[in-house]
Amino acid sequence: MTDIAPRSPAGPGPLGALKPLDPELSPEVQAWAQEVRTLWSAVGMSVNRFARLNHIDKGTVSRYLNGRRVPGDRWFLDRLLAIQAEKGKQVSPQVREHLTGLQLEALQAAHPHEYRVRLVRDELDAAxxxxxxxxxxxxxxxxxxxxxxRQLDEFAGRHGRLKAAWDADRAAMQEDRDHLTAEIADLAHQLDHARQRATDTEQRCQELEQLLDQLEEPSPPGPADPLPDVDFTSPVSVATLLTALWEVGAAKQARALADRAVTGCPVTHPAGVATLLKAMWQVGAADQARALADRAVTGSPVNDFDAVTTLLSAMWEIGAEEQTRALGNRSRQQQKAVTKPEIPQAPPPPRHTHSDPDATSPDLQMTSLFSF
Incomplete structure (x- = not known):
């Protein structure tokens, strides 16, 4: 860290009064604490004064400097760098990035839960x-x-007033008009895309805020519901939250959510159930996915051919072959009762596993379930 000039630890500066680091600290925490001490020495301020000026407990500052505690947010590091910048010792972006990386590594080693919270919070800030x-x-x-x-309106008015005199130039004027019309259509398309992006990022912010609230909520001492505020009425929303929990490393919460979704989510929307089945399968909750498939066999409506086809395909992809055949039989009986003559029973498709690359295509095998 060439941008920070440390004072000698043996001198009279603030670093000289600090105790040596505990050798039993993890290497990541030691590396972070050593860099913070170097930065603290360059700032040239006592613990008492820093705590008084920044309204923070001096014991907390001491624990930061001794490696007994790693700050979970950016405030402490940003404040030290700001004080140094006020003294004309601005650090480079590379140094700031290096210090932030050391803090995250130390936080992951010392406080894994706070590290996951920090990752979600950083992603929320970026969103x-x-x-x-x-x-x-x-x-x-x-x-x-x-x-x-406005330009097009002005052009239209001018074109109407000068049409009689500009017969010779009508071709060129029509070309200009076409160009403006095409540009308006392109800008309108870009605007729709930008508005959709804003809507998508707002939805992502809400999902991340919900996930951050759940991660930051302290766990009770006894058995408790780990997901008290999740809305299980929408299988698609549950699938989105399940994937988000898995991506940030909250496997325990993801498993708890999958367990709750088996009995808590309605199966009246086959397409939504299909999305949830795939999400469960992708995060490793295979048993929960098959249990939900069992409920869908008897509980999902079969009057929408396209939705049922989507659900059957999802069941087949997760290896729930018995449930696939059972739901296919229900759908055939429904179709026969409404509009179709009796449908011959399709032969059972060959077994395959989810990971078998040579297995017959689910789309081809699904066709046999609906051969009217």
């Missing part, structure tokens, strides 16, 4: 920034679209 950028871009496009529409 909020992305949402604001999308909204600014949408506003810019709206301004451009309004300007183009």
């Amino acid at each position: 909020v920034v992305g949402q604001r950028e999308a909204e600014r871009y949408a506003a810019h496009l709206e301004h451009q679209l309004a300007d183009r529409i």
Whole structure:
């Protein structure tokens, strides 16, 4: 770290009063604490004064400097770098990135749960920034679209007034008009895309905020519901949350959510159940996926051919072959009772596993279940 000039630990500066680091600290925490001590020495401020000026407990500051505690947020590091910048010792972006990386590594080693919370919070901050950028871009496009529409209106009025005198130039004017019309259509398409991006990032922010609230909520001492506020009425929303929990390493919460979804989610929307089955399978909750498939066999409506086909395909992909055949039989009986003559029983498809690359295509085998 060439941008920070440390004082000698033996001198009278603030670092000289600190105790040596505990050799039993993990290597990641030791590396982080040593860099913080170096930065602290360059700041040149006592613990008492820093705590008083920044309204923080001096014991907390001491634990940070001794490696007994790793801060979970950016405030402590950012404050030290800001004080150094005020003294004319601005650090480079590379140094800031290096210090942030050391803090994250130490946080992961010392406080794994707070590390996961920090990752979700950082992703939420990035999503909020992305949402604001999308909204600014949408506003810019709206301004451009309004300007183009105004130009087109002006052109239309001028064209009407001068049409009689400009017969010779009508071809060129029509070309200009077509160009503006195409540009308006393109800008309108970009605006729709930008608005969709803003909507998607807002939804992602809400999902991440919900996940962050669940991760930051302290666990009770006894047995308790780990997911008290999850809305199980939408299988697609549950599938999205299940995938998000798995991606941030919250496997325990993901398993608990899968267990709850087996009995808590309705099976009245076959397409949504198909999405949830695939999500369970992808995060390793195979037993829960098959249990949910059992419920769908008897509980899902079979009057929507496309939705049932989607559900059957998902069941087949997760290896729930018996459930696939049972639901296929229900669908055939429903179709026969409504509009179709009796359908011959299709021969059972060959068995295959989820990971067998040579297995027969589910789409081809699904066709045999609906051979009217």
